[in-house]
Amino acid sequence: xxxxxxxxxxxxxxxxxxxxxxxxxxxxxxxxxxxxxxxxxxxxxxxxxxxxxxxxxxxxxxxxxxxxxxxxxxxxxxxxxxxxxxxxxxxxxxxxxxxxxxxxxxxxxxxxxxxxxxxxxxxxxxxxxxxxxxxxxxxxxxxxxxxxxxxxxxxxxxxxxxxxxxxxxxxxxxxxxxxxxxxxxxxxxxxxxxxx
Amino acid sequence: xxxxxxxxxxxxxxxxxxxxxxxxxxxxxxxxxxxxxxxxxxxxxxxxxxxxxxxxxxxxxxxxxxxxxxxxxxxxxxxxxxxxxxxxxxxxxxxxxxxxxxxxxxxxxxxxxxxxxxxxxxxxxxxxxxxxxxxxxxxxxxxxxxxxxxxxxxxxxxxxxxxxxxxxxxxxxxxxxxxxxxxxxxxxxxxxxxxxxxxxxxxxxxxxxxxxxxxxxxxxxxx
Numbered sequence: 001x002x003x004x005x006x007x008x009x010x011x012x013x014x015x016x017x018x019x020x021x022x023x024x025x026x027x028x029x030x031x032x033x034x035x036x037x038x039x040x041x042x043x044x045x046x047x048x049x050x051x052x053x054x055x056x057x058x059x060x061x062x063x064x065x066x067x068x069x070x071x072x073x074x075x076x077x078x079x080x081x082x083x084x085x086x087x088x089x090x091x092x093x094x095x096x097x098x099x100x101x102x103x104x105x106x107x108x109x110x111x112x113x114x115x116x117x118x119x120x121x122x123x124x125x126x127x128x129x130x131x132x133x134x135x136x137x138x139x140x141x142x143x144x145x146x147x148x149x150x151x152x153x154x155x156x157x158x159x160x161x162x163x164x165x166x167x168x169x170x171x172x173x174x175x176x177x178x179x180x181x182x183x184x185x186x187x188x189x190x191x192x193x194x195x196x
Numbered sequence: 197x198x199x200x201x202x203x204x205x206x207x208x209x210x211x212x213x214x215x216x217x218x219x220x221x222x223x224x225x226x227x228x229x230x231x232x233x234x235x236x237x238x239x240x241x242x243x244x245x246x247x248x249x250x251x252x253x254x255x256x257x258x259x260x261x262x263x264x265x266x267x268x269x270x271x272x273x274x275x276x277x278x279x280x281x282x283x284x285x286x287x288x289x290x291x292x293x294x295x296x297x298x299x300x301x302x303x304x305x306x307x308x309x310x311x312x313x314x315x316x317x318x319x320x321x322x323x324x325x326x327x328x329x330x331x332x333x334x335x336x337x338x339x340x341x342x343x344x345x346x347x348x349x350x351x352x353x354x355x356x357x358x359x360x361x362x363x364x365x366x367x368x369x370x371x372x373x374x375x376x377x378x379x380x381x382x383x384x385x386x387x388x389x390x391x392x393x394x395x396x397x398x399x400x401x402x403x404x405x406x407x408x409x410x411x412x413x414x415x416x417x418x419x
Contacts, residue, residue, distance in 0.1 A: 023279065027283065042289065126350075
């Protein structure tokens with residue numbers, strides 16, 4: 001049987017694809033449990049950076065729901081102690097920063113106070129906007145124990161509030177303060193739904 | 197075809213350095229070279245990719261028809277990179293998170309398809325593996341030097357976060373060269389990468405000129 005050259009070439013590409021896809025899927029199956037375990041561990045670690053692990057006893061990583069509100073999709077992890085709600089850990093994103101999205105992890109206690117906030121990802125200017133990282137400065141700790149009752153303090157000092165701004169970078173802290181405030185408002189309005 | 201191993205090595209490491217002479221793979225080179233450890237991580241991943249892709253291309257070279265060689269090279273390289281990415285995701289998770297999108301982007305590093313086309317598809321397996329190793333080490337060398345330059349000037353440290361690559365024993369390898377407050381921010385920003393690479397190429401060229409001045413000139417042909 002004579003196979004014309006284009007078909008021969010196509011068959012050969014097909015054969016190569018088949019072999020390489022086979023190899024990749026072998027490695028995928030060999031590594032997927034380990035990868036899932038890494039992801040779960042990393043998630044648990046970042047969740048525990050905003051809530052003390054002695055305050056809950058449920059399977060935090062898997063006790064989660066997704067809610068939509070005002071065009072923003074929130075993923076919410078629910079911390080419970082003996083079945084009773086303790087706090088909600090909410091992932092939230094703002095694009096009001098200086099450069100791209102800033103991903104936040106915000107833990108809010110059932111009484112509405114902020115337990116802690118951490119920045120998960122950002123691309124703010126190194127040396128200026130990156131003081132929002134805990135390893136660069138303590139700024140992010142100023143959210144601890146804040147509540148919406150004294151909401152006039154929720155602004156940088158330049159805007160009459162309580163938060164330090166960074167020299168040369170007001171946009172970044174302003175974006176984060178607004179986002180945390182919005183998330184706290186969202187929590188207030190949807191608390192029932194969240195802990196269902 | 198040539199199998200002069202020392203020539204392959206010296207081409208990869210110096211005379212035809214993919215980053216400093218061929219100027220290939222600049223996207224990952226410029227983006228990741230902000231610390232020594234990031235540079236080394238990407239350099240090693242690129243080296244491994246080069247070795248495996250050269251090995252596969254060379255051993256399969258009689259099955260690779262000339263008219264479809266480019267799609268087949270792309271297929272092989274993409275497969276190798278995906279496998280390396282999965283392995284890093286599983287066993288070097290922290291580093292994987294930092295190098296992030298640059299690992300899949302190794303696919304687009306022209307140095308790799310360049311070596312497949314120029315070298316591995318025309319040479320036996322052993323020289324091809326050596327070529328991949330030499331080219332990869334040359335690329336890593338340029339990355340690490342640039343990373344060191346930018347890390348010292350930009351953050352005032354060397355080998356920060358070495359534990360990402362070498363495990364917990366490396367946590368105290370970090371050297372504080374000077375205080376963070378007096379660092380030159382420009383060095384870790386994108387322009388610092390371009391300026392640093394420019395200085396590195398200039399340095400290489402001036403070394404080369406100085407070497408040539410002391411030696412009689414012999415005409416060279418590089419592959």
